[in-house]
Amino acid sequence: MDNSDKIKPLSEKIVTSLLKDETSIDLDTFNTLTEDDKKHILFSVTNKNKREERLQLKNKLNKQKAWKAIIDSEKQSNTKRKMIYWYSGIAASIILLLSITFFSNKNDELINTAIVAKNNIEIGTDKAILTLEDGSEVRLEKGQIYQANNITSNGEEIIYLLTEQADHTEAITNEIAYNTLTVPRGGQFQLKLSDGTKVWLNSESQLKYPVEFNGLEARKVELVYGEAYFDVSSSTLHNGMKFKVYNQSQEIEVLGTEFNIKAYKDETNIYTTLVEGKVVVNYQDKKQSLEPNQQLNLNIQNNNISIITKIDNTYKEVSWKKGEFNFKNKTLKGIMKTLSRWYDMEVIFENKDVEDKIFTISFQKSFSIEEILSSIKYANSINDYYINGKTLTIK
Amino acid sequence: MDQNKTHELTMKEFENIFNRLYESLCLIANKYVNDLDLSEDIVQDVFIKAWENKVPFKNKNKIEGFFYTAVKNKSLDFLRSKYAKDVETYSSEGLETLQTERYFLRESVIIETSSLVERALELLPDKCAEAMRLSIESYTNKEIADEMDISVNTVKDHKKVAYKKLRKMSGYLGIT
Known part of the structure; x- marks a missing residue:
């Protein structure tokens, strides 16, 4: 009997014994398991906290949505085939490039495609600059460990701990100390605030936050610019203190939830996407609450807002924090804008016609820029491209 | 087969x-x-x-x-x-x-x-399910009685009802 075949009989045996209120459960026949394993299983099944943990996780799942995704997959399989096409496109074009190089050794006339003069475009990495309350700067990057009073960083994430003697009376008399985390182009970083709130910062983003919250007023942070994903520690754990995220044009008020804000300096819109829970967005003197899977777009030039309800690709909107790019029906211009932040490059469209071409494309952030471009080129979507230094020209 | x-x-x-x-x-x-x-x-x-x-x-x-x-x-x-x-x-x-x-x-x-336990509990009336849940968490009948503010006999009754129902439903649960 295969191990996986034992899951069902073993579980049934335990359940039956538990429900019959049997004092000892005979699991001797299942000798793949050690005594420790058996104890661990019984403990985990009957322990109240473990049970509640499981129920909490289950509550977060979206079963209906999952079933819909599965039955829709037949319809989507066309899109999926396109994705496979993209990936195979990458492989094929690498072979194509290789064969071009091979021939070019013999015949220089053949070099007329995908010219790469000097490619300095690198894949982004974990990095950020931490500005302390006294104005001094600390460079954080992958592989470098930083440790100060209540701050630790492993080079991918920075964590703020609560001070041991959290004496609130002292906190009011002292001025609140603020730190700033700046993620440059070509970077990404994670942050855990002293209240347990987790923040993912995307390339070219800046967040200003108190080293410690004083516990007497709403927890406030400022997204100075850029894109951030917040997983806010619930107000119920902080005497009901709300969490507020400010930026130049709006304020987001939350109780405990997960959401994404995209507020780049060079874009006209601020996008607030709610993944879970509830938030209220305040702008000018208006208030707008959001439900999960809704996105609020605030145009900062004319202060117009639009709310997209039930966007079906919330996951895609926030997949950047998981190391993926998922573009669904986006223009090449928009895609290149996002890519230019991660690859820290400048993109020039010599051929303006392709700027507004619509793409659906997914790939890992660990792909090189050439892997991505050659697949786009392979699909005959662009004629050619040219890389020189950190500049990419689309022809 | x-x-x-x-x-x-x-x-x-x-x-x-x-x-x-x-x-x-x-x-x-x-x-x-x-x-x-x-x-x-x-x-x-x-x-x-x-x-x-x-x-x-x-x-x-x-x-x-x-x-x-x-x-x-x-x-x-x-x-x-x-x-x-x-x-x-x-x-x-x-x-x-x-x-x-x-x-x-x-x-x-x-x-x-x-x-399987959760599915079984869902099939029971509220009080029965509560008694069974506590029983699975290794509460004794006396402790269950105190917790639910009922008599020990009522706890036993709840359990009996639960066994009866669950035996009938075991096919549905996939328990053989």
Whole structure:
């Protein structure tokens, strides 16, 4: 009997014994398991906290949505085939490039495609600059460990701990100390605030936050610019203190939830996407609450807002924090804008016609820029491209 | 049963399996990748593949095992992939432990057993379910009586009703 075949009989045996209120459960026949394993299983099944943990996780799942995704997959399989096409496109074009190089050794006339003069475009990495309350700067990057009073960083994430003697009376008399985390182009970083709130910062983003919250007023942070994903520690754990995220044009008020804000300096819109829970967005003197899977777009030039309800690709909107790019029906211009932040490059469209071409494309952030471009080129979507230094020209 | 006779799932059967196993499978994936969103993606992918490929089952009793194994394999594939190596610090156990059959069997049994217990409790009237839940948490009859503010005899009555109902429903629960 295969191990996986034992899951069902073993579980049934335990359940039956538990429900019959049997004092000892005979699991001797299942000798793949050690005594420790058996104890661990019984403990985990009957322990109240473990049970509640499981129920909490289950509550977060979206079963209906999952079933819909599965039955829709037949319809989507066309899109999926396109994705496979993209990936195979990458492989094929690498072979194509290789064969071009091979021939070019013999015949220089053949070099007329995908010219790469000097490619300095690198894949982004974990990095950020931490500005302390006294104005001094600390460079954080992958592989470098930083440790100060209540701050630790492993080079991918920075964590703020609560001070041991959290004496609130002292906190009011002292001025609140603020730190700033700046993620440059070509970077990404994670942050855990002293209240347990987790923040993912995307390339070219800046967040200003108190080293410690004083516990007497709403927890406030400022997204100075850029894109951030917040997983806010619930107000119920902080005497009901709300969490507020400010930026130049709006304020987001939350109780405990997960959401994404995209507020780049060079874009006209601020996008607030709610993944879970509830938030209220305040702008000018208006208030707008959001439900999960809704996105609020605030145009900062004319202060117009639009709310997209039930966007079906919330996951895609926030997949950047998981190391993926998922573009669904986006223009090449928009895609290149996002890519230019991660690859820290400048993109020039010599051929303006392709700027507004619509793409659906997914790939890992660990792909090189050439892997991505050659697949786009392979699909005959662009004629050619040219890389020189950190500049990419689309022809 | 003819050894070579295989059973291809109908849409209805497939849906029943999904309804029964989806949450449990997400929890087992989460035991590996420690990310609930990703776990949902993994499980959905497994169901999509199973449906597209019309996976045949020789024996209905192997269905659970098939799905649990498929989810485990896909989760491990993810952990071994290039991207996951960068974020290894986020999973709770080392890959070496996660790859063992023991870990797989132990965690799967915990999740499957708990899921069967929850389904059983859902079938009972509120008071009965409450008494049974406490009983499973190893409360004695006396403790249950105190907790629920009822007499010990009433606790015993609740339990009797529960056994009776559950025996009738065991077929429905899949307990043989």
